[in-house]
Amino acid sequence: MEREVGICTACDTVYVMGIDDPRTTCADCLTGYGLQVVWFSIPEEGVLNLTQHQATPEQVAAGVYEPPSPAKEIISRLLTFDRLPTLSEVICSAAELSEIAAALATEGQRVMIGGAPFLMSHLESWLRNRGLTPVYAFSRRVVKEEMLPNGEVRKTSSFVHEGFI
Numbered sequence: 560m561e562r563e564v565g566i567c568t569a570c571d572t573v574y575v576m577g578i579d580d581p582r583t584t585c586a587d588c589l590t591g592y593g594l595q596v597v598w599f600s601i602p603e604e605g606v607l608n609l610t611q612h613q614a615t616p617e618q619v620a621a622g623v624y625e626p627p628s629p630a631k632e633i634i635s636r637l638l639t640f641d642r643l644p645t646l647s648e649v650i651c652s653a654a655e656l657s658e659i660a661a662a663l664a665t666e667g668q669r670v671m672i673g674g675a676p677f678l679m680s681h682l683e684s685w686l687r688n689r690g691l692t693p694v695y696a697f698s699r700r701v702v703k704e705e706m707l708p709n710g711e712v713r714k715t716s717s718f719v720h721e722g723f724i
C-alpha cells in the first residue's frame with residue numbers, strides 16, 4: 560500500500576497523512592505549512608532499512624527498501640552520537656526512530672537495524688512495542704587470494720549478504 564508521509568521541516572516529526580494527518584500545522588511544534596510530503600510504499604514482505612547506511616545491491620535484491628530521502632537524513636542523524644550521550648538521549652533516539660519506522664512500515668513489517676550497540680536494545684523494544692519486527696543483516700566475509708605475476712599474493716575481502724536474523 561502506498562502511504563503519503565509528511566515530514567515537518569521544522570522539527571522532523573514524521574506523519575502518516577490521512578491517519579494522524581496534521582494538514583497544514585505540525586501537531587508537535589505548531590509550525591504551519593512546513594510539511595514536506597512524500598509518497599512511500601513497501602510490500603508486506605519487504606524490509607525497511609532503518610540503518611544510516613545505504614542498502615547494498617545484494618540487500619536490495621533480498622527485499623530491503625530505503626526510506627524516503629528526507630526521512631533517511633533524520634534517521635542518520637538519530638543514529639549518530641558525536642559525544643557521550645545520556646541514557647535519556649539514547650532512549651529518545653530509539654523512540655523517535657521507532658516512530659519514523661511506524662510511519663513508513665506496516666504492522667509486523669521487518670525493519671533492518673544496526674548501529675551503536677548501546678542503542679540497539681532500546682530500539683528493538685521500541686520497534687516491538689509498535690508491532691514491528693527488528694532484524695539484523697548477516698553478511699559473511701569472503702577472502703579471495705590471487706597470485707600476481709611477480710609471485711606475490713593479493714588478498715581481497717568482501718562481504719556477502721546471507722540473510723536476516
Ligand SMILES: [Zn+2]
Binds near residue numbers: 585590
Ligand atoms: Zn513540527
